[in-house]
Amino acid sequence: MKELIKKLTETFGPSGREDEIRNVILEEIKDHVDGYKVDKVGNILAWKGQGEKKILLDAHMDEIGVVVTNIDENGFLRIEPVGGVSPYTIFKKRIKFEKTAGVVGMEGETTDEIEKNLSKLSFDKLYVDIGAKNREEAEKIVPIGSFGVYDSYFMEVGGRYVSKAMDDRIGCAVIIEVLERVKSPNVTIFASFSVQEEVGLVGASVVAYDVMPDEAIAVDVTDSADTPKAIKRHPMVLGKGPALKVMDKASISDRNILERLINTAEKRGIPYQMEVLIFGGTNAAVLQRTRYGIPSATVSIPTRYLHTPSEMVEPSDIDGTVELLVAYLEGG
Amino acid sequence: MYLRELSEIPGVSGDEDKVRDFIREKIESKLDDVVVDRMGNLIGIKKGRKSERKLLMLAHMDEVGLMVTKINDDGTLSFAPVGGVDPRVLPGKRVKVGEDKLGVIGYKAIHLQKSDEVKKPPSYENLRIYLGFSSKKEAEKEVEIGSYVSFLTKYSEENGKATGKAFDDRGGCSILMDVIDLNERYDFDVYFAFVVQEEVGLRGSAILMEQLHPDVALVLETTTAGDNPEIPEYQWATHLGDGPVITFAHRGYVANKRVFQILIETAVRNGIPFQMKRRTAGGTDAGRLARRGRGVPAGVVSIPARYIHSPLSVMDLMDYKNTFKLIKKVLEEGKIMEEVSG
Numbered sequence: 001m002k003e004l005i006k007k008l009t010e011t012f013g014p015s016g017r018e019d020e021i022r023n024v025i026l027e028e029i030k031d032h033v034d035g036y037k038v039d040k041v042g043n044i045l046a047w048k049g050q051g052e053k054k055i056l057l058d059a060h061m062d063e064i065g066v067v068v069t070n071i072d073e074n075g076f077l078r079i080e081p082v083g084g085v086s087p088y089t090i091f092k093k094r095i096k097f098e099k100t101a102g103v104v105g106m107e108g109e110t111t112d113e114i115e116k117n118l119s120k121l122s123f124d125k126l127y128v129d130i131g132a133k134n135r136e137e138a139e140k141i142v143p144i145g146s147f148g149v150y151d152s153y154f155m156e157v158g159g160r161y162v163s164k165a166m167d168d169r170i171g172c173a174v175i176i177e178v179l180e181r182v183k184s185p186n187v188t189i190f191a192s193f194s195v196q197e198e199v200g201l202v203g204a205s206v207v208a209y210d211v212m213p214d215e216a217i218a219v220d221v222t223d224s225a226d227t228p229k230a231i232k233r234h235p236m237v238l239g240k241g242p243a244l245k246v247m248d249k250a251s252i253s254d255r256n257i258l259e260r261l262i263n264t265a266e267k268r269g270i271p272y273q274m275e276v277l278i279f280g281g282t283n284a285a286v287l288q289r290t291r292y293g294i295p296s297a298t299v300s301i302p303t304r305y306l307h308t309p310s311e312m313v314e315p316s317d318i319d320g321t322v323e324l325l326v327a328y329l330e331g332g
Numbered sequence: 333m334y335l336r337e338l339s340e341i342p343g344v345s346g347d348e349d350k351v352r353d354f355i356r357e358k359i360e361s362k363l364d365d366v367v368v369d370r371m372g373n374l375i376g377i378k379k380g381r382k383s384e385r386k387l388l389m390l391a392h393m394d395e396v397g398l399m400v401t402k403i404n405d406d407g408t409l410s411f412a413p414v415g416g417v418d419p420r421v422l423p424g425k426r427v428k429v430g431e432d433k434l435g436v437i438g439y440k441a442i443h444l445q446k447s448d449e450v451k452k453p454p455s456y457e458n459l460r461i462y463l464g465f466s467s468k469k470e471a472e473k474e475v476e477i478g479s480y481v482s483f484l485t486k487y488s489e490e491n492g493k494a495t496g497k498a499f500d501d502r503g504g505c506s507i508l509m510d511v512i513d514l515n516e517r518y519d520f521d522v523y524f525a526f527v528v529q530e531e532v533g534l535r536g537s538a539i540l541m542e543q544l545h546p547d548v549a550l551v552l553e554t555t556t557a558g559d560n561p562e563i564p565e566y567q568w569a570t571h572l573g574d575g576p577v578i579t580f581a582h583r584g585y586v587a588n589k590r591v592f593q594i595l596i597e598t599a600v601r602n603g604i605p606f607q608m609k610r611r612t613a614g615g616t617d618a619g620r621l622a623r624r625g626r627g628v629p630a631g632v633v634s635i636p637a638r639y640i641h642s643p644l645s646v647m648d649l650m651d652y653k654n655t656f657k658l659i660k661k662v663l664e665e666g667k668i669m670e671e672v673s674g
Binding site for chain 2: 015016017019039040041043067069070071072078080082124144145196199200201202203205206207209210286
């Protein structure tokens with residue numbers, strides 16, 4: 001599992017540029033499913049089992065990133081965020097493009113201006129330095145419209161995993177593992193690895209159109225509020241198992257699914273925690289509203305430092321999530 | 333090119349009838365079928381020789397404008413924007429209220445404003461439309477609450493530039509009509525959709541996918557230039573005269589990679605100048621299409637224009653011509669249907 005998580009998180013795949021990560025995932029699942037397809041917008045939809053009831057598990061395969069919007073005459077790039085990237089997070093970090101990498105710097109001609117820019121930082125004040133000497137040189141390597149992601153690598157600290165793109169490659173890893181482990185599902189499992197979640201839940205809006213499963217579960221990350229002076233109203237912590245989402249800003253989990261998840265966890269003795277997130281949303285919000293409606297819920301993996309190059313998760317939470325979902329699919 | 337006629341027709345979001353009638357009359361004889369759907373989108377169909385795959389081409393008919401919200405005791409009208417209209421562009425402008433009433437948007441004269449008032453932008457609360465009525469009773473006979481208000485700019489051309497209202501997105505509509513005028517039949521079906529209510533939240537396009545299930549979609553827009561001299565060049569969105577604008581990503585949607593690449597390759601191959609949309613703010617119907625039905629790989633091509641969402645925008649007619657050229661080539665070459673999966 002650790003190797004899989006390392007591979008998935010280190011693969012390039014910002015929203016709209018999921019080709020590489022899609023190929024990695026297809027390679028991982030192809031021997032463990034009965035069939036799969038890639039739909040019109042680039043989502044992977046795989047299936048396994050023969051049961052009458054259809055359950056969809058979804059994780060998004062895209063990650064947040066940036067896109068090059070302009071290049072100046074000296075070869076410095078201007079960027080805008082793709083999904084929720086804070087200018088404060090990306091300032092002074094490295095960005096990886098498909099063919100090169102760059103450093104993010106900030107404008108400031110006087111100390112006053114530097115202070116002002118720092119206190120109200122925006123992407124308009126940032127640039128990326130790829131070492132190019134001029135516009136022509138830069139344009140050859142990263143033409144306007146090139147996408148980039150945090151330049152970050154997977155590491156293990158104190159038994160915990162840290163990397164970019166845990167959001168939501170960790171969900172992808174969980175579903176890949178579930179597909180592999182589930183041997184006798186009572187249901188037909190559909191697994192979607194969807195595109196463009198970070199810019200507005202695009203892929204998941206259409207992925208279930210033809211299947212119309214009886215229920216859908218989004219597997220995604222959530223905030224973990226167990227760091228110094230973290231969000232007081234959040235109960236989620238690392239190490240207490242999968243977080244069963246009751247509500248976030250975009251959806252309220254289907255009560256029935258939620259209760260059956262709780263029952264499954266109780267019966268199997270799998271640690272779990274309840275989640276209410278006061279911001280954010282998952283693909284459950286659009287799965288729920290597909291055509292005539294799909295009862296939907298979210299199972300989350302608590303994660304520290306979300307939307308940074310160093311998102312931290314706890315392996316036991318990941319194992320617990322896999323265990324819970326396998327048990328759920330095998331009938332509780 | 334129908335930009336002149338289209339520009340002068342009033343058609344604020346939800347009130348697109350006249351635009352639709354004009355377009356319908358011009359295109360009907362050149363297409364295999366023309367229908368109007370339940371929301372008022374006009375859809376023209378050109379069957380293909382093979383007809384196995386469907387391309388949807390879309391432009392929106394509506395423009396931003398205003399609506400009467402209240403008739404005041406003194407016979408003046410209070411109003412609200414329909415779509416994104418900056419109140420700073422309104423004072424002193426002539427408008428049409430309802431079918432045929434002419435009015436002026438009034439604001440406290442500079443002589444009566446205190447020095448700090450002059451510096452503050454006007455708000456919708458203190459702008460009124462004056463029609464020359466002296467009482468509420470008089471005004472009520474001629475206008476209604478809910479009456480649409482549109483700008484009254486005449487189209488003109490000067491030095492290769494066109495000025496007029498509503499180029500966003502009558503420019504796109506006009507390009508689609510030019511394509512229809514070619515009267516070409518391609519291998520694939522082409523659906524030409526002239527949609528309603530884009531400016532108030534991509535509403536008309538929301539019901540297209542269920543009706544048409546296209547394989548690929550191309551949105552034709554008129555987009556903001558943002559090449560003002562006070563903005564450094566590296567912050568411009570687009571620049572007048574640099575050719576059709578190709579979008580890689582905008583609010584809520586990253587344009588389909590292959591569609592994006594084919595647009596660029598087609599321009600390069602045919603020596604057509606083009607530029608990227610270099611800001612990602614703002615959205616188009618492409619984002620809506622990709623999220624509805626089974627989804628669709630979508631791309632966006634726009635004509636750049638200055639001062640859009642105001643009573644007067646400016647377009648370089650070379651950009652119009654090159655946008656048309658690009659679209660024509662994309663259709664002729666057909667790669668967009670052969671090489672985009674789905």
